[in-house]
Amino acid sequence: xxxxAKRLGAAAFLGSLVSAAPAFSQSLDEMVxxxxxxxxxxxxxxxxxxxxxxxxxxxVGWLVLAATIFTxxxxxxxxxxxxxxxxxxxxDYSDPxxxxxxxxxxxxxxxxxxxxxxGNIAGVAVAVGIGGPGxxxxxxxxxxxxxxxxxxxxxxxxxxRNEYADGTVSGGPMxxxxxxxxxxxxxxxxxxxxxxxxxxILGSFGxxxxxxxxxxxxxxxxxxxxxxxxxxxxxxxxVVFAVxxxxxxxxxxxxxxxxxxxxVLYVVTALIIILMHFNQIGDAFGQIFRGAFTxxxxxxxxxxxxxxxxxxxxxxxxxxxxxxxxAHSAVRTKEPITEGFVSLLEPFIDTxxxxxxxxxxxxxxxxxVTDPETGMFVLNEAGTAIQTVSGxxxxxxxxxxxxxxxxxxxYILAIxxxxxxxxxxxxxxxxxxxxxxxxxxxxxxxxxxxxxxxCVFTWIGAAASLGPVIDFSDAAIFAMAVVNIIAxxxxxxVVKAEMNSYMTRLRSGEIKKFV
Amino acid sequence: xxxxxxxxxxxxxxxxxALDFAVSRxxxxxxxxxxxxxxxxxxxxxxxxxxxxxxHRRRNEELQRAEQAIIAPVxxxxxxxxxxVTSVMKYGHIAExxxxxAEDEDAALIFIGRMGNSGxxxxxxxxVAGTLxxxxxxxxTIVP
Numbered sequence: 001x002x003x004x005a006k007r008l009g010a011a012a013f014l015g016s017l018v019s020a021a022p023a024f025s026q027s028l029d030e031m032v033x034x035x036x037x038x039x040x041x042x043x044x045x046x047x048x049x050x051x052x053x054x055x056x057x058x059x060v061g062w063l064v065l066a067a068t069i070f071t072x073x074x075x076x077x078x079x080x081x082x083x084x085x086x087x088x089x090x091x092d093y094s095d096p097x098x099x100x101x102x103x104x105x106x107x108x109x110x111x112x113x114x115x116x117x118x119g120n121i122a123g124v125a126v127a128v129g130i131g132g133p134g135x136x137x138x139x140x141x142x143x144x145x146x147x148x149x150x151x152x153x154x155x156x157x158x159x160x161r162n163e164y165a166d167g168t169v170s171g172g173p174m175x176x177x178x179x180x181x182x183x184x185x186x187x188x189x190x191x192x193x194x195x196x197x198x199x200x201i202l203g204s205f206g207x208x209x210x211x212x213x214x215x216x217x218x219x220x221x222x223x224x225x226x227x228x229x230x231x232x233x234x235x236x237x238x239v240v241f242a243v244x245x246x247x248x249x250x251x252x253x254x255x256x257x258x259x260x261x262x263x264v265l266y267v268v269t270a271l272i273i274i275l276m277h278f279n280q281i282g283d284a285f286g287q288i289f290r291g292a293f294t295x296x297x298x299x300x301x302x303x304x305x306x307x308x309x310x311x312x313x314x315x316x317x318x319x320x321x322x323x324x325x326x327a328h329s330a331v332r333t334k335e336p337i338t339e340g341f342v343s344l345l346e347p348f349i350d351t352x353x354x355x356x357x358x359x360x361x362x363x364x365x366x367x368x369v370t371d372p373e374t375g376m377f378v379l380n381e382a383g384t385a386i387q388t389v390s391g392x393x394x395x396x397x398x399x400x401x402x403x404x405x406x407x408x409x410x411y412i413l414a415i416x417x418x419x420x421x422x423x424x425x426x427x428x429x430x431x432x433x434x435x436x437x438x439x440x441x442x443x444x445x446x447x448x449x450x451x452x453x454x455c456v457f458t459w460i461g462a463a464a465s466l467g468p469v470i471d472f473s474d475a476a477i478f479a480m481a482v483v484n485i486i487a488x489x490x491x492x493x494v495v496k497a498e499m500n501s502y503m504t505r506l507r508s509g510e511i512k513k514f515v
Numbered sequence: 516x517x518x519x520x521x522x523x524x525x526x527x528x529x530x531x532x533a534l535d536f537a538v539s540r541x542x543x544x545x546x547x548x549x550x551x552x553x554x555x556x557x558x559x560x561x562x563x564x565x566x567x568x569x570x571h572r573r574r575n576e577e578l579q580r581a582e583q584a585i586i587a588p589v590x591x592x593x594x595x596x597x598x599x600v601t602s603v604m605k606y607g608h609i610a611e612x613x614x615x616x617a618e619d620e621d622a623a624l625i626f627i628g629r630m631g632n633s634g635x636x637x638x639x640x641x642x643v644a645g646t647l648x649x650x651x652x653x654x655x656t657i658v659p
Contacts, residue, residue, distance in 0.1 A: 091558050096615070100606030102570045103558035110567055167572030256561045330567040430564040
């Protein structure tokens with residue numbers, strides 16, 4: 001065949017591909033959806049089954065109970081040590097001779113870029129869309145209490161990390177489960193560690209990956225018009241592949257540097273919108289408090305608000321899940337407890353600040369439809385969520401709320417969503433890989449297998465529809481919390497001893513400021 | 516008692532001239548030299564999870580490389596010239612860290628070369644020599 005003929009042939013092939021694409025795409029998305037839902041349904045219903053005789057999922061109770069116990073056990077450490085935590089992040093207590101090592105600020109910023117993501121933008125919209133404004137109250141409460149869970153797990157993550165001869169470190173729940181349990185003479189550490197690693201891998205495929213590409217696609221489609229999800233998924237998968245397999249560090253570096261600015265821009269814009277509606281701020285908080293305790297027409301009433309609020313908070317800030325313990329474990333510090341103090345700021349920034357901003361903007365801009373006569377929220381036809389002005393849910397609802405004031409913000413939000421999604425995927429690919437190598441050992445081929453599977457899920461996530469994806473994502477991440485919190489209960493006396501010793505030395509002046 | 520001169524040294528031409536000048540002065544006056552190498556570093560930069568994991572190892576490698584490639588060769592040369600010499604390597608903001616080193620070493624002088632940028636870039640980003648001249652705790656000699 002001549003070159004010319006080859007080119008003609010290629011053109012004809014492409015032409016037929018394009019004309020066949022719409023039908024093919026539709027069926028592909030549907031197929032992915034059906035297979036995915038069928039394959040994960042049993043796991044989802046196991047994690048989200050209710051307490052017998054109630055419609056309260058046991059997993060939500062499990063997380064709240066843990067956060068409450070840690071809060072009381074450590075004497076409200078999240079409030080007592082809040083100022084000290086900020087001093088630590090500022091570097092007031094960092095030895096200048098350790099400059100060049102990972103600072104508290106850097107560990108916090110990296111962990112935050114893994115957690116600040118679509119949970120803050122899309123997840124909150126889901127919570128408020130289903131549970132009503134009252135969900136915000138429970139979300140904030142869960143965020144405040146989650147600070148104690150985070151404090152516990154991150155202290156342990158640093159204390160029981162592995163340091164290798166070449167200076168690299170590996171830490172996380174797998175390590176405190178094995179080493180910490182052995183130290184305390186408690187059995188079952190190895191079993192828990194293996195369970196955690198399996199769930200962590202699933203979580204890295206679900207919430208840390210599929211949910212991200214799913215909602216990134218939703219936002220892109222929302223701004224630029226609808227098109228099949230598998231296309232976005234493929235693009236994401238290729239870029240993620242290029243970074244984690246191809247070692248294209250430049251993309252990761254750019255993302256890590258742009259994400260914090262996007263976060264700040266998001267909060268500032270939200271604040272401006274809230275201030276522009278300042279006469280409704282009181283009313284918005286009124287709705288939040290009323291909805292938290294009384295029937296306001298939202299799905300499931302006050303209990304529904306509580307379930308949604310706690311669920312989204314846990315999904316967003318990952319307190320008690322154990323993922324942050326992996327991210328924080330590499331910091332250079334002589335006192336593991338200091339990283340615990342620093343990490344307790346994470347749920348605060350993530351949930352109490354950023355998530356609340358999203359919720360306030362949605363409430364204040366009047367996205368949720370109320371019945372003018374009764375003042376109650378109106379549900380959609382299926383009765384699964386509150387009717388919204390734009391008919392949107394998830395990230396599209398947040399986008400609609402922001403764009404009502406600033407039309408151009410949907411484009412900024414689209415970029416922010418893509419970057420947040422991407423940085424969260426990179427973080428979770430790292431968490432998942434750590435769990436994978438814990439199970440199967442290190443080695444190039446083994447690691448490559450994980451990375452390829454990870455990219456496949458990135459692709460599936462964008463093609464599947466929100467419902468099954470969000471259920472599986474939540475289920476996988478909560479499964480991590482089930483095992484992690486058991487370990488935290490066993491090891492919490494270790495953290496308490498560390499905390500008391502540190503606090504005594506801090507008060508006596510043995511631990512000094514360097515600045 | 517001999518005084519100490521801190522010389523900011525990064526292996527560049529300008530820093531070599533500063534060191535040469537400092538050595539010739541020290542020889543005459545009987546001073547000692549502290550060769551100071553600062554690796555630019557901000558604790559507020561952003562790192563990826565992988566960078567965080569490898570940071571401790573990287574830091575050791577960076578220090579080793581600086582020691583071998585930049586510090587060791589000149590230490591020998593200064594010693595051969597008959598001037599007592601020590602070296603310091605630190606991470607941080609360059610001008611601030613040089614000041615800190617001068618304080619820690621109880622030095623009498625700081626010698627530093629200059630890049631000779633007079634244009635837009637130094638107006639925006641400032642220069643090490645300019646900043647040092649403003650904030651140093653001891654007299655600063657800027658060698659062109």
